Amino acid sequence: MKLQCIHYENFRNHRLLNFEPSYGISILYGPNASGKTSILEGVHYCALTRGFHNALDSECLYFSSDFFVLESSFLDATERATTVRVLYTKEKEKKIIVDKSEIKPFSRHIGRIPCITFSPAELVIVNGAPAERRRFLDNAICQTNRRYLDDLLAYKRVLQQRNALIGQMYEKTGSQKEMLAIWTDSLSRLAASIVYTRMQFLSSFLPLFQTLYQLLSPDEHPTIVYRCSLGKVFHDSSIDQLYSQFLVKFEETEREEILRGQTMTGPHRDDLLFLLHTREIKKYASQGQMRIFLIALKLSQHRLFSDILGEKPICLLDDLFSELDASHSNAIFRLLETCGQTIITSAENKPYSHVDSISIESLKGIKEM
Ligand SMILES: Nc1ncnc2c1ncn2[C@@H]1O[C@H](COP(=O)(O)OP(=O)(O)OP(=O)(O)O)[C@@H](O)[C@H]1O
Numbered sequence: 076m077k078l079q080c081i082h083y084e085n086f087r088n089h090r091l092l093n094f095e096p097s098y099g100i101s102i103l104y105g106p107n108a109s110g111k112t113s114i115l116e117g118v119h120y121c122a123l124t125r126g127f128h129n130a131l132d133s134e135c136l137y138f139s140s141d142f143f144v145l146e147s148s149f150l151d152a153t154e155r156a157t158t159v160r161v162l163y164t165k166e167k168e169k170k171i172i173v174d175k176s177e178i179k180p181f182s183r184h185i186g187r188i189p190c191i192t193f194s195p196a197e198l199v200i201v202n203g204a205p206a207e208r209r210r211f212l213d214n215a216i217c218q219t220n221r222r223y224l225d226d227l228l229a230y231k232r233v234l235q236q237r238n239a240l241i242g243q244m245y246e247k248t249g250s251q252k253e254m255l256a257i258w259t260d261s262l263s264r265l266a267a268s269i270v271y272t273r274m275q276f277l278s279s280f281l282p283l284f285q286t287l288y289q290l291l292s293p294d295e296h297p298t299i300v301y302r303c304s305l306g307k308v309f310h311d312s313s314i315d316q317l318y319s320q321f322l323v324k325f326e327e328t329e330r331e332e333i334l335r336g337q338t339m340t341g342p343h344r345d346d347l348l349f350l351l352h353t354r355e356i357k358k359y360a361s362q363g364q365m366r367i368f369l370i371a372l373k374l375s376q377h378r379l380f381s382d383i384l385g386e387k388p389i390c391l392l393d394d395l396f397s398e399l400d401a402s403h404s405n406a407i408f409r410l411l412e413t414c415g416q417t418i419i420t421s422a423e424n425k426p427y428s429h430v431d432s433i434s435i436e437s438l439k440g441i442k443e444m
Contacts, residue, residue, distance in 0.1 A: 076149055076386050076389050078118055078147060078148075078416060079095065079147075079150055080147065081118055081145060082094075082145070082147070083143075085136060085142060085144070086136075086144075087116065089110055089114070094117075098416050099416065099417070100411055100419065101418050101432075102424065102425055102430055102431070102433065104432060109435045109436075110435060111435055112394075115127075115391040118147065120161050121145055122188035124181040124184050124185070125181075127194060127393075132163045142164040143161075144163075146159075157188065159188065160172040173187065182228065185218060186217070186218050188389070189384055191373050191376050191380070191390055192373070193395055195366075195394055197369060198366065201365045201368050202357040205345070209343070209347075212273055215280075216273065220272065227269065230269060230342065234343060237338055238336070238337050240254055241332050241333050242336040262321075262325075262338070266317070266318075266340075267318035268314055270305070273301060274301055274308070280299075281299055283375045283378050284297070284371060285297060285298070287378065288368070288371040290409075291370070291406045296352055297350065299350070304339070304345050324340050351368070363400070366398055366399060367403060370395070374410055389415070389418070390415070392419045394422075395420075412429065
């Protein structure tokens with residue numbers, strides 16, 4: 076997938092701006108706070124319907140304005156063009172228009188413009204709370220598997236209903252018990268399908284990840300383990316086996332769940348363990364090792380998407396090279412040369428060959444700095 080051009084109006088600090096990256100690797104350089112990250116964020120909106128790091132739409136609105144517009148055009152591997160327009164107004168919320176048709180719900184757009192990101196703020200995937208790793212895994216799967224996104228949305232709804240019910244169940248009544256059995260069954264089915272899909276994804280992802288990681292840091296041995304709140308699960312378990320395990324677990328923990336007023340087992344409680352030489356990375360690794368781990372995760376995601384979709388995702392890499400030594404930067408660069416369109420932001424103009432260096436000052440339009 077390639078971004079041909081994108082136009083920004085009232086988006087973050089850009090009143091009016093056009094950006095046309097090259098189809099290979101571009102380094103977008105400029106001083107701090109000149110709006111480089113905001114340019115990547117606009118592309119992210121057009122590809123994945125939202126800004127970086129759960130930013131609210133209203134936060135992306137140029138401070139004193141009432142609306143923002145992003146207009147972009149993409150070309151896929153068969154040279155078919157897709158135009159994406161994102162329009163946000165304070166009053167009417169956000170609209171996504173793809174090739175002149177409005178998209179609703181926004182989830183229907185996910186996967187159309189495959190894209191991967193790297194930003195220093197995403198280091199929380201490696202060293203933050205389990206929810207960050209679940210979000211990484213879910214986002215990765217959603218871009219290539221529509222059913223998974225539907226399951227996740229349905230799971231969230233059923234979980235809310237079940238939590239609301241067990242929150243009221245200090246005094247059990249017959250009808251509440253019947254309702255609980257219905258929600259538990261639905262939740263178990265969805266949970267089994269989600270855990271199954273996550274484990275399938277990891278079994279394709281892990282070998283790719285280990286190979287790529289060792290190209291970046293040859294003497295280190297990373298691994299990833301799926302930690303399931305069900306307890307021990309086998310990688311070759313079927314959806315039906317997982318479903319039965321969930322039903323048994325919910326039966327065993329019913330009293331405790333009612334006492335606590337919440338659902339204690341399920342994919343919303345699972346985690347990924349990231350290990351380097353069998354030690355948990357978030358407890359023992361250096362800052363540089365964590366960065367390399369994250370970069371390897373993202374590049375593996377890129378490889379996997381390319382294999383599944385037959386389409387190379389666009390790479391949006393914010394401040395990629397800070398805190399990395401020259402040998403790791405060079406190794407990453409060699410890998411990026413095969414990744415298709417890549418846009419890297421940097422405070423400095425990096426002297427790499429086969430790279431289009433773009434100064435943010437040179438972009439057309441009015442920039443507020
Ligand atoms: N909604 C908004 N309206 C106007 N300006 C904003 C808005 N949100 C953020 N900004 C400002 O836009 C500027 C550009 O931020 P951005 O993160 O894109 O810069 P950058 O070039 O990536 O900086 P750095 O090199 O320091 O990472 C910052 O000064 C930021 O405070």
